[in-house]
Amino acid sequence: MIFMDWNSRFIIIFLVVNLSLNVVAAQQDENVSFWQNYGLPWGTAHVQVLDQNTQVQLTLDQYTGSAGFKSLQTFGSGWFSMKIKMPQKDSTGVITTFYLRSEGKWDEVDFELLGGNGKERPYVVHTNLITNGETGREQQFHLWFDPTADFHNYTILWNSHQVVWFVDNKPVRVFKNNGGSFPRQAVSVIGTIWNGTWTSNGAPVNWNEGPFAAYYTGFGVNACPTQSINGSHCSDDSTNYWWDAPKYWSLNPHQMKLYHYVRSKYMVYDYCSKNPTIPECHVDP
Ligand SMILES: *[C@@H]1O[C@H](CO)[C@@H](O)[C@H](O)[C@H]1NC(C)=O
Ligand SMILES: *[C@@H]1O[C@H](CO)[C@@H](O)[C@H](O)[C@H]1NC(C)=O
Ligand SMILES: *[C@@H]1O[C@H](CO)[C@@H](O)[C@H](O)[C@H]1NC(C)=O
Ligand SMILES: *[C@@H]1O[C@H](CO)[C@@H](O)[C@H](O)[C@H]1NC(C)=O
Numbered sequence: 637m638i639f640m641d642w643n644s645r646f647i648i649i650f651l652v653v654n655l656s657l658n659v660v661a662a663q664q665d666e667n668v669s670f671w672q673n674y675g676l677p678w679g680t681a682h683v684q685v686l687d688q689n690t691q692v693q694l695t696l697d698q699y700t701g702s703a704g705f706k707s708l709q710t711f712g713s714g715w716f717s718m719k720i721k722m723p724q725k726d727s728t729g730v731i732t733t734f735y736l737r738s739e740g741k742w743d744e745v746d747f748e749l750l751g752g753n754g755k756e757r758p759y760v761v762h763t764n765l766i767t768n769g770e771t772g773r774e775q776q777f778h779l780w781f782d783p784t785a786d787f788h789n790y791t792i793l794w795n796s797h798q799v800v801w802f803v804d805n806k807p808v809r810v811f812k813n814n815g816g817s818f819p820r821q822a823v824s825v826i827g828t829i830w831n832g833t834w835t836s837n838g839a840p841v842n843w844n845e846g847p848f849a850a851y852y853t854g855f856g857v858n859a860c861p862t863q864s865i866n867g868s869h870c871s872d873d874s875t876n877y878w879w880d881a882p883k884y885w886s887l888n889p890h891q892m893k894l895y896h897y898v899r900s901k902y903m904v905y906d907y908c909s910k911n912p913t914i915p916e917c918h919v920d921p
Pocket of ligand 1: 666667687688690
């Protein structure tokens with residue numbers, strides 16, 4: 637073991653964690669119809685439901701704005717997972733999202749997959765957490781795979797103890813409920829494609845490469861449906877909600893190792909490094 641380099645050590649840790657996470661993964665229903673849990677409140681333009689309703693394609697070109705889909709219900713906790721394939725070719729300035737957002741007071745938990753060309757402009761996983769309208773909690777990561785070549789799992793675990801962002805079951809970010817800011821509103825689950833030059837240091841979208849197509853699949857929802865999180869029937873109820881069981885209240889030792897490894901190797905932006913006095917930046921997962 638002593639002579640092992642970091643990469644092979646990572647692979648071993650990774651195998652162990654994958655085994656323990658398969659229990660979770662099995663509960664994600666692969667072939668659930670899109671229409672069972674989701675709808676198209678923003679219209680059908682540039683949305684195609686494919687493959688016997690198990691896959692959705694969102695497209696973007698220079699003439700239309702964003703396209704997207706949204707869950708039929710709102711939720712108060714859950715294991716929100718989506719398999720996403722980012723647009724191919726040079727997708728600089730194109731943003732593929734998967735996020736949770738409340739209706740009233742603005743709470744949001746984001747995955748925003750920022751396009752690039754895979755070379756001098758790498759693909760970036762941008763994460764953010766907004767509570768009660770308070771934003772500016774961005775953390776960004778490069779990826780250890782080509783996110784345009786195949787589907788990968790992007791997962792948000794949200795219970796009353798923590799929010800965890802996973803990429804292919806590896807925890808890349810943790811936000812603990814420390815009694816301070818924390819998402820506390822019922823949320824919708826949303827997927828969109830849109831464009832914005834904030835993602836690329838001002839580099840414009842190369843529309844000649846368009847239309848850009850992002851693919852989503854895995855429309856099962858493991859979450860607690862509720863109109864309001866009030867009454868807290870969505871938390872600390874591990875009988876009905878497995879993602880609320882104590883083992884989901886914090887990372888296990890294997891996940892901690894992965895978390896530290898991924899962050900040390902792939903994190904490229906952290907709001908905490910700009911302002912280390914923020915209390916939540918000192919909470920150890
Ligand atoms: C899901 O659907 C795909 C293609 O429609 C099929 O190949 C696969 O066997 C299905 N998986 C399950 C678990 O039913
Ligand atoms: C994504 O999760 C599913 C289980 O839901 C698993 O079968 C698959 O291997 C995962 N994909 C990747 C790329 O890790
Ligand atoms: C997206 O692209 C369109 C077409 O070029 C442009 O009009 C619009 O301002 C862009 N949106 C953003 C947020 O940059
Ligand atoms: C929760 O319910 C209490 C009492 O009914 C109310 O005062 C409070 O505003 C509610 N909070 C939310 C977030 O709905």
